[in-house]
Amino acid sequence: MFHWFKKRRRKKILSQPVPESWDLHFNRNVRLTWELSPPEVRRLQQIVQVIVAEKNWEGCDGLELTEEMQVTIAAQAGLMLLGVPGFYFDNVKTILVFPQAFSRQASSGSGEGQTHRAGEAWQGGPIVLSWRDTLRGGRDEDDGQNLVIHEFAHALDGLDGEMGGNLMFDNEETSQRWQQVVAQEFADLCRARDRGIRTLLNHYGATNQAEFFAVSSETFFEKPRSLSQQHGELFELLLTYFRVDPRNWQRN
Numbered sequence: 001m002f003h004w005f006k007k008r009r010r011k012k013i014l015s016q017p018v019p020e021s022w023d024l025h026f027n028r029n030v031r032l033t034w035e036l037s038p039p040e041v042r043r044l045q046q047i048v049q050v051i052v053a054e055k056n057w058e059g060c061d062g063l064e065l066t067e068e069m070q071v072t073i074a075a076q077a078g079l080m081l082l083g084v085p086g087f088y089f090d091n092v093k094t095i096l097v098f099p100q101a102f103s104r105q106a107s108s109g110s111g112e113g114q115t116h117r118a119g120e121a122w123q124g125g126p127i128v129l130s131w132r133d134t135l136r137g138g139r140d141e142d143d144g145q146n147l148v149i150h151e152f153a154h155a156l157d158g159l160d161g162e163m164g165g166n167l168m169f170d171n172e173e174t175s176q177r178w179q180q181v182v183a184q185e186f187a188d189l190c191r192a193r194d195r196g197i198r199t200l201l202n203h204y205g206a207t208n209q210a211e212f213f214a215v216s217s218e219t220f221f222e223k224p225r226s227l228s229q230q231h232g233e234l235f236e237l238l239l240t241y242f243r244v245d246p247r248n249w250q251r252n
């Protein structure tokens with residue numbers, strides 16, 4: 001019953017015309033859309049229609065949520081779904097948007113205090129984003145950093161029930177290959193971080209394997225050529241996972 005209702009509702013959402021203003025938001029705020037093929041743009045518009053309509057959106061800390069914010073966030077998340085028909089981050093119900101980095105009570109072995117965060121993703125809970133950092137990530141398409149892709153990668157990671165960095169592939173062999181390749185890549189990144197060596201993958205990926213996947217996803221979409229050259233197997237596995245090749249979206 002629920003699926004039937006959802007399917008019917010989506011059909012209705014997708015039959016609505018796409019507002020002309022969306023093109024402007026894509027062009028101004030989501031640079032990765034510049035090189036998409038016309039069918040990809042059309043598909044991305046549909047994904048944005050569903051994400052904007054189906055999620056609960058809330059502005060926080062006095063932020064008044066606008067269409068521009070919703071479209072800019074949904075379009076960046078939607079790039080990750082261009083190869084995955086029929087899925088719209090169904091496990092994410094709510095998106096909270098703060099004007100800028102927000103403070104959180106941090107607790108760790110060494111003590112507690114306030115920490116500032118640009119984004120968060122919770123298993124079974126909301127995705128939380130700073131609008132300022134969302135915009136920065138979307139407008140710079142090849143610095144390897146994209147907050148929206150990072151947080152929504154955590155949501156994909158959580159589809160197996162936990163955000164632990166294990167991805168669900170179509171077959172067991174590829175899933176095992178993923179675990180082997182990530183174990184090696186993660187160890188390499190930890191070593192480089194400890195020695196202070198600069199790497200293509202942000203050192204934050206050495207935090208744990210969940211962050212490794214989120215950081216790898218940012219690099220896959222924003223620096224696909226470098227990733228394919230320097231981390232060939234990791235790139236091929238992400239290509240298999242996302243079923244799109246972002247090398248086609250970058251001019252150089």
Ligand SMILES: [Zn+2]
Nearest residue numbers: 150154211214
């Ligand atoms: Zn993260």
